[in-house]
Amino acid sequence: MKTLFLVLMLAGSFSAQAQKPLSATLTNPGSLTAKFDPKQKIPMLKSxxxxxxxxxxxxxxxxxxxxxxxxxxxxxxxxLTPGNSNLTLPKSKASSDVDAPDGKSAALGYLFKLRYRRVHKPAFPTAQYVISTATVDMPSTPSELKELHTFTDVPGKLPGAIQEYAFIVTLPYPTTGSPALIVPIRYIQIANPVTFGKFQSPINKLSDRAETAMSLYFGVDFKQ
Structure with a gap:
């Protein structure tokens, strides 16, 4: 199993009244080790x-x-699973809660472990695959994507081994007024760039062009 670790930093200026797009800074500080029960039933892609x-x-x-x-x-x-991508996270359980220098905002940190496996050989050969996120749940233009990580994968026996990619999501929120997440991640996908580029209009939803994708509807309970 391959395990990688990345920090996704979402930061920007905001207030309780106005919301502005945030930028992302990516670093790669280390790695994680994950273990799975070999008897665990893994959901397979039926269609x-x-x-x-x-x-x-x-x-x-x-x-x-x-x-x-x-x-x-x-x-x-x-x-979060393809069948249930709703989840409420308690604020008190965040791995980090850091105040911004302006004193008007802070940011919560949670570790996300993405698990996936190969289920079919590639339609078109590619040198690398791309994991991307978006702050909208159904992106329709590549400009809405934020590249998170690239990796290589050589097709072998199918289904392939479970792979894991771990990254920290940092969620800014205002410390005055009613707390609410500002521009959180709402979508993640894995794409073969070659296959991705083969799709023509009217197939515009990026989830249709990706090799696998999921909309994310997690939130934070600021009272817990």
């Missing part, structure tokens, strides 16, 4: 349908299994 219900022109290469969310002291707070 590869697009958002309009029609079969995708090219078979999906990967299946997203889950995103485990980890908080303070390594405690698992819940999991």
């Amino acid at each position: 590869c349908l697009m958002s309009n219900g029609k079969p995708r022109p090219y078979a999906c290469e990967f299946a997203l299994i889950e995103i485990e969310v980890v908080g303070k002291n390594g405690v698992t707070l819940g999991k």
Whole structure:
């Protein structure tokens, strides 16, 4: 199993009344080790349908299994899955809660562990695959994507081994007025850049062009 670690920093200026897009700074400080129960049943991709219900022109290469969310002291707070991507995270369980220099904002940090596996050979060969996120749940233009990580993957016996990519999501919020997350991640995908570029209009939703994707609807309970 491959395990990688990345810090995704979302930072920017905001107030309780106004919200502005945030920039992201990426670093790679280290690695993690994850273990899985070999007897655990892993959900497999039974079909590869697009958002309009029609079969995708090219078979999906990967299946997203889950995103485990980890908080303070390594405690698992819940999991986001393709069948249930709603999750409420307690503020008190965040792995970090850092005040901004302006004194008007702060940011919570949670560890996200993305798990996926290969389920089909590539439709088109590629030198690398790209994991990206977006702050909208159904992006339709590549400009809405933020590249998170690139990796190589050589197809072998299918289904492939479970792979994991871990990254910290930092969520800014105002410390005055009603607390609310500002521009959190709402989407994640894994794409074969070559296959991704083969799709033509009217197939515009990026989730249809990606090899696997999921909308994310997590939130934070600021009273817990």
